[in-house]
Amino acid sequence: MPAGRRRYHNPVLSETLISGVKGTTNQVQDTQVLVVGAGPVGLTLALDLGRRGARCTLIERNSSTIQLPKMERCNARTMEIYRRLGIAERVRDAGLPRNAPMDVFLALSMADPPLAHLLCPSVAAAKAEIAAHNDGGLLEPYQLISQYTLEPLLRSIVETIPCVTVRFGCELVTFTQDANSVTAIVQTKDTAEETIRASYLVGCDGGSSTVRKQLGIQLQGEGNIRKLRQALFRCDDLYERIPMGKGRHYHIAEGPLFPFIILQDSTRHWTLHAGASSDAEMAEIFKKSLAMPIAFEMLSVNEWTQHLLCAERYGEGRVFVAGDAAHLVIPTGGLGMNTGVGDAVDLSWKLAATLAGWGGAQLLASYEAERRPIGLRNVEASRAAMTGRLGWRAAYHPNVRENTPEGAATRARMAGLFDVQQRKVTEILGIEAGYRYVDSPIVWREPGDGPDPDNPSYVPTTWPGARLPHVWVAEGAALHDRLGPGYTLLRLGGPKADTSSLEQSFREMCAPLDVLDVASKRARELYQYDLLLVRPDLHVVWRSNKLPQDAEKIAMVATGRLPSRI
Numbered sequence: 084m085p086a087g088r089r090r091y092h093n094p095v096l097s098e099t100l101i102s103g104v105k106g107t108t109n110q111v112q113d114t115q116v117l118v119v120g121a122g123p124v125g126l127t128l129a130l131d132l133g134r135r136g137a138r139c140t141l142i143e144r145n146s147s148t149i150q151l152p153k154m155e156r157c158n159a160r161t162m163e164i165y166r167r168l169g170i171a172e173r174v175r176d177a178g179l180p181r182n183a184p185m186d187v188f189l190a191l192s193m194a195d196p197p198l199a200h201l202l203c204p205s206v207a208a209a210k211a212e213i214a215a216h217n218d219g220g221l222l223e224p225y226q227l228i229s230q231y232t233l234e235p236l237l238r239s240i241v242e243t244i245p246c247v248t249v250r251f252g253c254e255l256v257t258f259t260q261d262a263n264s265v266t267a268i269v270q271t272k273d274t275a276e277e278t279i280r281a282s283y284l285v286g287c288d289g290g291s292s293t294v295r296k297q298l299g300i301q302l303q304g305e306g307n308i309r310k311l312r313q314a315l316f317r318c319d320d321l322y323e324r325i326p327m328g329k330g331r332h333y334h335i336a337e338g339p340l341f342p343f344i345i346l347q348d349s350t351r352h353w354t355l356h357a358g359a360s361s362d363a364e365m366a367e368i369f370k371k372s373l374a375m376p377i378a379f380e381m382l383s384v385n386e387w388t389q390h391l392l393c394a395e396r397y398g399e400g401r402v403f404v405a406g407d408a409a410h411l412v413i414p415t416g417g418l419g420m421n422t423g424v425g426d427a428v429d430l431s432w433k434l435a436a437t438l439a440g441w442g443g444a445q446l447l448a449s450y451e452a453e454r455r456p457i458g459l460r461n462v463e464a465s466r467a468a469m470t471g472r473l474g475w476r477a478a479y480h481p482n483v484r485e486n487t488p489e490g491a492a493t494r495a496r497m498a499g500l501f502d503v504q505q506r507k508v509t510e511i512l513g514i515e516a517g518y519r520y521v522d523s524p525i526v527w528r529e530p531g532d533g534p535d536p537d538n539p540s541y542v543p544t545t546w547p548g549a550r551l552p553h554v555w556v557a558e559g560a561a562l563h564d565r566l567g568p569g570y571t572l573l574r575l576g577g578p579k580a581d582t583s584s585l586e587q588s589f590r591e592m593c594a595p596l597d598v599l600d601v602a603s604k605r606a607r608e609l610y611q612y613d614l615l616l617v618r619p620d621l622h623v624v625w626r627s628n629k630l631p632q633d634a635e636k637i638a639m640v641a642t643g644r645l646p647s648r649i
């Protein structure tokens with residue numbers, strides 16, 4: 084433990100809720116948390132719960148992780164979270180090579196020069212930028228990794244955690260709950276129904292969530308907006324041969340289908356999205372969009388539907404929903420899985436704290452209070468991103484390819500609009516990482532409104548509820564990496580501040596607290612206060628220059644024993 088750090092820990096996880104033994108068919112199997120669905124959100128939740136020592140069982144109805152392409156970009160906040168979980172570099176090793184540009188293009192075809200070109204740095208370039216600046220930005224840049232690569236990687240990591248049981252080919256059929264537990268009936272292919280009893284159940288079971296439906300929770304918003312086809316191609320030579328340059332997204336200026344070609348992490352695989360009327364048409368559209376003699380193979384085609392929906396509630400009693408089970412966005416802007424990963428790490432420490440016995444009643448209740456507003460906000464950000472895309476597409480005219488003044492005007496109009504509107508998809512770091520838990524019952528209220536929590540640009544702030552901005556405290560040493568898995572009291576004004584009353588309060592509650600003296604002047608400048616209390620998920624609970632008389636109230640709010648009020 085570094086000098087200047089004191090740590091108070093709850094000695095053991097409470098096992099009082101747990102009884103019974105693991106059994107086979109028709110026997111009761113007990114676990115602390117039953118996670119339903121091993122998509123990226125369920126896997127991340129199980130990983131963080133396991134890391135925190137909570138016993139959990141993860142069930143997945145399919146016999147393997149996803150085979151089809153879906154998401155392909157972990158945003159910067161998800162990568163920060165994965166760094167905290169100790170897996171960021173493994174995700175990068177499995178994903179797109181670090182030096183590959185992430186640029187976005189608009190062109191008449193893959194063989195033509197670009198009409199518009201948005202520069203988006205490679206991971207290596209973005210990391211060099213982050214290393215060179217100490218301005219409170221993000222600690223990690225994004226990472227392109229196909230969902231069909233990410234899920235098996237997460238699965239392989241989760242399967243090594245001793246307190247997590249992973250069961251593929253196991254479907255949740257139904258559940259009931261009472262004051263003390265949840266009883267789930269599950270079904271595998273080869274066995275009769277089994278019963279699993281858990282202290283808590285989390286439905287990470289996707290858009291058609293059984294868990295959400297059984298709780299009678301409605302989705303609100305706009306469903307079934309439009310259907311698109313997605314095809315996966317293997318095309319080994321394309322990446323090296325694109326004359327306009329290497330990038331991530333290629334939009335083809337060809338109405339009314341507007342083919343959209345996305346690079347996958349191998350650089351040999353590509354997806355095409357288009358409103359085609361048949362699977363066979365997808366191959367034709369791809370061939371026409373390439374406009375180069377290159378061999379390719381169409382590996383799969385599937386239909387998917389766009390929605391902008393958020394659940395009216397995020398759970399009931401001992402049962403919660405997270406990820407696509409709680410919100411469905413249009414992937415434009417990449418706020419689907421990434422929002423779900425945020426749900427997972429908000430919920431995991433609260434579940435672990437409650438199971439360990441130090442979490443107060445407000446802790447689990449704060450999950451919905453914190454994450455549902457972010458779900459609603461990200462649905463709106465996704466709508467704005469899609470509206471931006473439709474904005475430049477509206478400038479399309481069939482004369483776009485003509486070598487005439489009118490054709491040139493159409494191209495210029497589309498390019499100009501693309502340059503403005505497409506940035507609503509690629510430049511929304513504030514939405515990705517600047518979210519703040521504005522009305523949370525477990526965050527200390529400061530008078531005033533605070534900075535705009537919906538700003539698309541990221542502006543560092545330590546206003547309570549915000550994620551603690553990243554700061555380098557020494558060459559290559561990030562403060563984030565020094566924060567342990569529990570609460571941290573940062574002392575930035577020198578160790579002279581007497582914080583013993585707050586430390587004593589945490590000790591009495593058996594809640595884990597580190598006290599960390601930070602000598603960095605830059606950290607004090609950025610954070611603006613001498614004292615900050617930071618939660619296990621790195622969101623700020625409270626900040627000030629000195630402790631108040633009734634410091635125990637801060638500990639009670641932070642641990643969910645007393646609702647926060649002004």
Ligand SMILES: Cc1cc2nc3c(=O)[nH]c(=O)nc-3n(C[C@H](O)[C@H](O)[C@H](O)COP(=O)(O)OP(=O)(O)OC[C@H]3O[C@@H](n4cnc5c(N)ncnc54)[C@H](O)[C@@H]3O)c2cc1C
Nearest residue numbers: 120122123124144154155255288289406407414419420421
């Ligand atoms: C074309 C496309 C592109 C996308 N691009 C991006 C992107 O770039 N960035 C981004 O953030 N998001 C993107 N998304 C969205 C992203 O794929 C989803 O948000 C993400 O998969 C949600 O993860 P999840 O774990 O919540 O749910 P899912 O991935 O849907 O996983 C749910 C799991 O639960 C299982 N399950 C369901 N019912 C049961 C049951 N009763 N018992 C047991 N298991 C069950 C399912 O089999 C499934 O494996 C994209 C989506 C699409 C369609």
